[in-house]
Amino acid sequence: MCLGIPGQLTEIFVEETLxxxxxxxxxxxxxxxxxxxxxxxxGDFVLVHVGFALSRIGAEEAERLTALLDxxxxxEQAFATRPPGDA
Amino acid sequence: MSIxxxxxxACPLPYSDYDRVVLGHGSGGRLSHxxxxxxxxxxxxxxxxxxxxxxxxxxxxxxRPALTTDAFVVRPLFFPGxxxxxLSVFGTVNDLAVGGAVPRDLALSFILEEGLSFExxxxxxxxxxxxxxxxxxxxxxGDTKVVERGKAEGLYITTSGVGVVAPxxxxxxxxxxxxxxxxxxxxxxxxxxxxxxxxxxIEIEGELLSDAAPLTGLVQAMLEVEPNxxxxxxxxxxxxxxxxxxxxxxxxxxIRLDELSIPIRPxxxxxxxxxxxxxxxxxxxxxxxxxxxxxxxxxxxxxxxAHELGRNxxxxxxxxxxxxxxxxxxxRIGGERVVMMLAGEQLPRIC
Amino acid sequence: MKFVDEYRDSEAARRLSAAIAREVxxxxxxxxxxxxxxxxxxxxxxxxxxxxxxxxxHGPGCPVCVTPLETVDRAHAIAARPGLIFCSYGDMLRVPxxxxxxxxxxxxxxxxxxxxxxxxxxxxxxxxxxxxxxxFAIGFETTAPANATVVELARSxxxxxxxxxxxxxxxxxxxxxxxxxxxxxxxGLLGPGHVCSVTGTREYLPLTKKYGVPxxxxxxxxxxxxxxxxxxxxxxxxxxxxxxxxYERAVRPEGNARSLELVERVFEVCDRKWRGIGSIPESGYxxxxxxxxxxxxxxxDVASVETDEPTECISGQVLRGVKKPxxxxxxxxRCRPDRPLGATMVSSEGACAAYxxxxxxxxxxxxxxxxx
Numbered sequence: 170m171c172l173g174i175p176g177q178l179t180e181i182f183v184e185e186t187l188x189x190x191x192x193x194x195x196x197x198x199x200x201x202x203x204x205x206x207x208x209x210x211x212g213d214f215v216l217v218h219v220g221f222a223l224s225r226i227g228a229e230e231a232e233r234l235t236a237l238l239d240x241x242x243x244x245e246q247a248f249a250t251r252p253p254g255d256a
Numbered sequence: 257m258s259i260x261x262x263x264x265x266a267c268p269l270p271y272s273d274y275d276r277v278v279l280g281h282g283s284g285g286r287l288s289h290x291x292x293x294x295x296x297x298x299x300x301x302x303x304x305x306x307x308x309x310x311x312x313x314x315x316x317x318x319x320r321p322a323l324t325t326d327a328f329v330v331r332p333l334f335f336p337g338x339x340x341x342x343l344s345v346f347g348t349v350n351d352l353a354v355g356g357a358v359p360r361d362l363a364l365s366f367i368l369e370e371g372l373s374f375e376x377x378x379x380x381x382x383x384x385x386x387x388x389x390x391x392x393x394x395x396x397x398g399d400t401k402v403v404e405r406g407k408a409e410g411l412y413i414t415t416s417g418v419g420v421v422a423p424x425x426x427x428x429x430x431x432x433x434x435x436x437x438x439x440x441x442x443x444x445x446x447x448x449x450x451x452x453x454x455x456x457x458i459e460i461e462g463e464l465l466s467d468a469a470p471l472t473g474l475v476q477a478m479l480e481v482e483p484n485x486x487x488x489x490x491x492x493x494x495x496x497x498x499x500x501x502x503x504x505x506x507x508x509x510x511i512r513l514d515e516l517s518i519p520i521r522p523x524x525x526x527x528x529x530x531x532x533x534x535x536x537x538x539x540x541x542x543x544x545x546x547x548x549x550x551x552x553x554x555x556x557x558x559x560x561x562a563h564e565l566g567r568n569x570x571x572x573x574x575x576x577x578x579x580x581x582x583x584x585x586x587x588r589i590g591g592e593r594v595v596m597m598l599a600g601e602q603l604p605r606i607c
Numbered sequence: 608m609k610f611v612d613e614y615r616d617s618e619a620a621r622r623l624s625a626a627i628a629r630e631v632x633x634x635x636x637x638x639x640x641x642x643x644x645x646x647x648x649x650x651x652x653x654x655x656x657x658x659x660x661x662x663x664x665h666g667p668g669c670p671v672c673v674t675p676l677e678t679v680d681r682a683h684a685i686a687a688r689p690g691l692i693f694c695s696y697g698d699m700l701r702v703p704x705x706x707x708x709x710x711x712x713x714x715x716x717x718x719x720x721x722x723x724x725x726x727x728x729x730x731x732x733x734x735x736x737x738x739x740x741x742x743f744a745i746g747f748e749t750t751a752p753a754n755a756t757v758v759e760l761a762r763s764x765x766x767x768x769x770x771x772x773x774x775x776x777x778x779x780x781x782x783x784x785x786x787x788x789x790x791x792x793x794x795g796l797l798g799p800g801h802v803c804s805v806t807g808t809r810e811y812l813p814l815t816k817k818y819g820v821p822x823x824x825x826x827x828x829x830x831x832x833x834x835x836x837x838x839x840x841x842x843x844x845x846x847x848x849x850x851x852x853x854y855e856r857a858v859r860p861e862g863n864a865r866s867l868e869l870v871e872r873v874f875e876v877c878d879r880k881w882r883g884i885g886s887i888p889e890s891g892y893x894x895x896x897x898x899x900x901x902x903x904x905x906x907x908d909v910a911s912v913e914t915d916e917p918t919e920c921i922s923g924q925v926l927r928g929v930k931k932p933x934x935x936x937x938x939x940x941r942c943r944p945d946r947p948l949g950a951t952m953v954s955s956e957g958a959c960a961a962y963x964x965x966x967x968x969x970x971x972x973x974x975x976x977x978x979x
Contacts, residue, residue, distance in 0.1 A: 172532060172643060172955075173749070173801045173827070173857075175610035187760070195526030195608040198459040202726060205752050205866050214610055216804065216857050219696075219746075220724025221753040224804045224863055226610055230856035234613060237834065241622040248629055516617075526608065532955055584966070589620035589829045591652015594966020 173218040175226050178203075178211055192217055277372040282402025291400065295374060296366075299381035300395060301388070312396035314361055317420050322357035324348055325416040333380065333410050335454040337465025338447075340413055341383035343541055346470050347492065348417040349391045353472040354488035354544060356427045356479060357419030362388065364415045365399035369408035380411065391470035393417065424483070431486040432507035436575040437553040439546045441474060441560055442467065442568040443519045444496055445538035449527050458530075460523050469542030474565045481559040482552040489545050494598050495537040497583065499545050501597045505581040513573035513585040513595065537598050547575060610856065614828030615651070623833035624656035627840055634660040635843050637836065638785070638928050639797040640778060642669030642956025643827045649961040651829040657836065664792065664928030667781050667884065668799055670746045670774075671698045671954035672926060675880040676916055678774045679704040684909040685741055685772065686717040692735060694728035695743040697721045701953045705916075725750075725757040725771075732761070732769035741903045744771040749801045751775050751892060752866035755873035758894065758901045772903040773894055776879055778802050779810045780890035785927050786818040793928060795839040797832065798824035800854040805870075807862025808850050815848045826854040873898060882950060883923025920949035925958050932959040932967075939968050 180191035181203065188203040192215060199217070206222045209215055215222040280287040328344040345362065352359040364384065368377065388395050446467040453460060471490065479485060489499040496518075504511045520535050528535045542565065548556045553571065560566030573585075583595040613619070639645060645665045648654055654663050667673055683704050686693035693709070700709045700721065713719040722728050728742035744754045754771060761769040778799050785791060798811060803824045811822050821842035825835030835853040842849065852858050870892070879891025894902045919937045924930040932938050932951070942948040944960055951957035962968075 173804075174529060175608075177609070193461065194530060196461045196523035197526040197530055198461060199530070202724075202753070202756065204756055205863060205869075207865060216801070218801060219750055219753050220726050221756070223749070223752070223801065223866070224857050224859075227856045230610070231613075233855065234619075234830075238619055238622055241626050244629075245622060245625055522608075529608065529611070582966070587651045588615055589617050589651050589653070589656065590624075591655040591829075593650060593652055596964055596966050 173216045173223060175214050175216055176201075178209055178213050178215055178222075181209075181211060190215075190222065192222070275374050277368045277370060277374070277377065277402055279370050279402050279404065282368070282400060288400065295378065296381055296400070299378045299385065301385035302395065312361070312363070314396070314418065317418075319423055320421040320425075322352050322355050322419045322421050323416065324351040324355075324419075325414065326351060328413045328415070330451060331409065332451070332455055333376065335451045335466055336463065337450055338468040338541070339380060339383050340411070341380040342387045342468055343466075344413040344415045345384055345387035345391055345393065346468050346541060348415040349393060349470045349472060350490045350542070350544075352417050352419035353470070353475045354427070354490050355419075355421065356425035356475065356488075357421045358476070359391065359393045359417050359419040359472060361396045361418045362393045362415055363397045363417070364395055364413060366401070367408050367412040367414075368400065368402045369410055370402055370405045372410055376410065380413075384413075387470075391472065425479075427485060427487050429487050429489070429503050429506035432503050432509050432511075432547045432575045433486065433549075434509060434575050434577040435550050436486055436547050437550050437571055438500070438511060438513070438573040438575065439548060439553065439557060439560065440496065440519065440570060440572050441471075441544045441546070441566045442542075443521045443524065444491070444540060444543065445520060445524045445528065445535040447541040448495070448538035449524045452531070453527060458527060460527070462523060464521070464523055467540050467542040469565050471542065471544055471565065474544070474560065474563045477559050477563050478546065478556050481555050482548055484549060484552075485556070486547040486549070488547075490540070491543060491545055492539045492541060495535070495539055496545060497534075497536040497595045498598055500583045500595065501581075503547060504583050507575075508580045510576040510578045510580065511573055511583040512576050513583065515585050515588045517570055517572045519568050519570050519572075536595060550574075611828065614826065614830040616830060619830045620653075620656060620833055623830065623837055627661070627833070627837050628658050630837070630844060631658050631660055631840055632844060634662070635794050635840065636662045636664055636792045637795045637797060637839055638664040638666045638793040639825070639832070640666040640668040640782070640799045641801070641827070642666075642672065642954065642958070642961075643801075644668070644797060644825065644832060645958050646956050646961045647827050647829060648832060649965040649967060652965075653829050653832050656833065661836065661840070665925065665931070665958040666796075666928055667785070667881065667926040668747065668778065668802075669926070669951065669954050669956040669958075670750075670776060671696075671702060672922060672950040672957045673776055673781075673881040673884065674699070674702065674745050674774050674950065675882050676704065677880065678772070680706075681904070681909050682743055682772055683707070683709060683712050685903060685907050686712050686719050687715075688739070688907070690718075691739045691741060692718045692720060692731055693741050693743070694720050694722045694731060696723070696745070698954045698956075699743055699745065701947065702950045703947055703953070725754050729757050729761060729766065729769055732766050736768060738768060740769050741907075742769070742771045744773045744775070747776055747778055747799070747802050748806050748870070749799075749804075751870045751874060752805060752863070755869040758873050758898055759869070761901050762898065767900070770901050770903040770906050771894070773874075773892065774879075775874065775892035776881060777876070777890050777892070779814060780887045781881065781884075782811075782814055784884065784887050784890075786814065786820055788927065790929060794820060795843050796820055796822045797835045797839065798822045798850070800824060800826045800831070800858060803852070803854070803862070804857040804859075805863050805866045807867075808852060808858070808860045809862070811850045815850055819848045821848050822850045824850070824852045824854055824858055826857070881926075883920070883926050885923075922949040922951045922957075922959075925951050932962040933969055935959070939963055
């Protein structure tokens with residue numbers, strides 16, 4: 170039930186008063202209910218679970234991850250080149 | 257012998273008060289006879305036979321005969337890249353081919369549901385005929401039965417095939433040895449997911465076709481480069497995981513796979529991700545997994561890639577000395593998991 | 608797959624793993640709450656990238672696993688009613704009740720259908736106006752907004768033949784039960800990513816304060832889990848009990864306002880029994896009385912069924928992180944995915960199923976087994 174998958178919103182339409190969207194996941198398209206994410210627009214990435222988009226996925230995440238990994242690489246480097254005798 | 261196109265389905269049938277199968281068609285009497293002579297034989301590309309014999313006499317075999325049989329219950333009957341007819345021919349052909357046999361003669365029996373339209377039956381029969389030509393096998397005998405409505409969901413097919421194994425061929429699941437290399441001929445899971453997509457009405461952007469294909473030519477090309485291939489398997493029900501588990505157990509060896517080396521199409525991966533399926537357990541109908549000696553792995557791989565059915569062939573793992581019977585995978589993050597024998601059905605009715 | 612592949616990247620995993628190893632100075636016992644997180648750990652071998660001083664305990668976050676036996680039996684009884692169409696997620700079909708599972712009910716003639724969304728069940732109700740249609744609405748807070756939407760739709764559109772058998776469970780009370788138990792070993796929690804994308808993190812602050820246990824709300828991919836562990840380790844090493852969010856891309860501290868509003872309108876908190884754990888006060892949702900027409904429990908008068916739990920099953924202890932699946936005498940022998948004794952072996956998120964499918968057949972989480 171935790172199975173939430175990120176996909177990209179490619180189309181928005183209304184189906185009998187319900188706000189729906191077409192979400193693309195790696196070449197697969199699914200109709201998804203957008204009622205829970207009224208701010209989502211085409212192009213956004215959303216997290217989808219049991220046929221509903223639960224939240225928008227923050228675009229700034231890519232930078233956050235990169236920054237984290239760079240910082241880890243630096244501290245790894247620092248650790249490796251630390252003077253002998255350090256804990 | 258010309259094989260009628262599907263377009264001929266629009267032409268009026270040569271005879272018939274019927275446009276669908278009725279119970280009488282299976283009775284062995286006049287109606288049965290007419291079904292065969294007027295409908296099935298032409299569609300299958302067979303000349304009408306009078307009198308009908310109960311058996312086919314085969315040409316003598318030079319070498320060792322190999323025999324196999326398989327039943328086909330796939331739903332839906334038609335799916336992107338294939339249908340039950342095509343599967344029924346290639347499934348049996350491939351079971352022979354992975355034993356190193358050159359398939360030759362095919363027997364086919366239909367179980368038809370009362371009410372099945374002749375149009376559907378003809379479409380399947382023509383597909384069988386085309387598949388036989390593609391696989392270079394001859395349909396030499398067959399049978400037809402009809403069951404009550406609700407008992408066969410359209411139709412089922414059983415095929416048996418005879419092939420010839422050249423002397424000296426020793427392909428066997430028991431022959432894998434530590435140090436050997438595991439190869440696969442192409443992307444995994446295309447067939448099972450293509451059927452699933454059709455059945456569940458899943459929308460995909462590109463085109464995903466079943467990989468159903470006759471593997472005889474590919475196998476022969478590989479054996480030419482390395483006659484001492486240890487074993488071949490076509491990963492049908494249960495997918496790659498099941499085929500490898502069988503090999504590991506029978507040969508009493510370990511198998512170690514590398515997750516990142518296993519070729520899987522992005523759309524197949526996407527569907528699997530969405531439905532919570534593991535692609536290693538999804539059936540293929542035109543792929544093979546090969547265990548070959550390490551010294552010839554590169555040459556065999558080249559031969560596979562030179563063949564149209566092996567363009568995406570890849571090395572996916574190796575045989576180890578143990579633990580015996582265990583198939584493990586180095587996961588893409590550097591961890592490890594065991595690829596277990598499937599307990600239960602992951603995807604029903606895909607072949 | 609964007610927002611997936613990056614979180615399965617081997618170099619990212621390696622760097623995080625190396626950082627964890629550098630920063631851990633003593634043993635810690637951590638619990639991942641969600642079944643989806645357990646599944647990912649075992650599927651990718653995330654724990655194999657951790658130093659041996661870190662132990663991962665598996666939590667109760669598998670809604671299929673914790674659905675009470677009484678509810679499963681009630682579902683069977685409802686599904687068996689002639690003419691009724693019973694809709695459920697696939698996993699629930701194989702959960703053992705007192706007398707078989709829904710799959711068996713189906714083979715005996717019940718019209719049981721697998722759906723991937725509550726919307727599918729509503730569509731089935733519209734397509735079959737003369738038949739009763741019941742949707743098995745299980746899940747944590749994650750699925751509650753979807754279920755609330757559908758229940759509301761049924762009411763507003765006058766789809767009179769649709770009702771839901773509700774069995775929602777809530778994470779914070781379960782965490783309270785675990786952390787408050789006398790045999791609790793959990794020192795840090797990897798919090799539930801998707802639950803918090805709905806609820807936000809507000810309810811978790813009092814828990815950290817009360818029990819002194821840091822919580823890092825974490826995603827589900829291997830890199831998410833490793834980052835979550837790193838941040839949890841940092842908090843533990845510093846002696847800091849607070850709530851952080853690793854799964855920032857989907858979780859805002861305030862949650863999803865729209866979802867919370869819908870849930871509040873349709874559901875109310877109630878006591879709930881958790882299979883294998885027992886009754887936890889105020890740990891579930893039920894439909895508010897205004898929605899009694901959509902409430903399958905009120906609509907179908909199903910007499911209390913005698914419920915028997917196979918005594919061999921230790922799901923409860925597995926769900927609280929007290930035992931590992933490998934410590935169950937029936938594990939992988941009498942209890943397997945094709946003949947499960949309990950729900951944790953059925954669900955794709957159950958710890959027992961996760962262990963089985965990844966081949967962790969022997970105790971000692973990091974050692975791979977000899978095949979039987």
